[in-house]
Amino acid sequence: MRTENRPLSPHLQIYKPQLTSVLSIMHRLTGIGLAVGTLILVWWLFSIALGPQYYNDFHWFISSIVGRLFLFAWTFSFTFHLANGIRHLCWDAGWGLDISKAYKTGWLTLIVSVVLTFVIWIVGYYLIGGI
Template sequence: MVTDNRPLSPHLQVYRPQLTSVTSILHRFSGLLLSLGMVMVVVWLLALANGAQAFESVNAWLASPLGLILLVVWTVALFYHLLNGIRHLLWDAGWLLELKGAYASGWTVLVLTVVLSAIVWGGLL
């Protein structure tokens, strides 16, 4: 058997990212961010159960610039993961599997994520 020094699979150095691969990676990353954000929710609920002083201090931290950034990132991750999950359900039903449909649905998910996040945070700030 002849072996050459070529890689057996594409490597990041030679692989051009495609929208489908980027959305797949973002879906996994947004799921991770949602899991980490649940820690924030648990801390908030524990503070609520521990009295007014603990609740006020957690709320003050969440209202700080860092807390607001984390909440905005969590909201973006929530909308992205939800919309991309709906996209995957459509794929499971056999819809939008062609390249044109996959790209159209990918861009739709990205745009709707930004729009919905802006609506939520534009109304809150």
């Protein structure tokens, strides 16, 4: 079978970045980030099952600057992957595939995920009395 003349996927180094391609790459990166972030979820649950001293260790880490930065990145990964995931599901259903709609929903996804990230953090700080 001839394989040398098959169409190639776009070369990332040569193509000018476009909103659509950047969001597509971000969807994968945030997905990988969320998968890594499940380690924190497992640590949280397991520390509670193990006992107070283990939970205190977890609590110390997650309240630290590094822990908060990690959680903030996780929050954005989550809101972005959720919003863009809904965009992908719409495409799977056959809606919004033309160029202008793909760009409009792309910007909407970015704006919604950034706004939601800050809303979640503002509510979080408000609930612990930090604001």
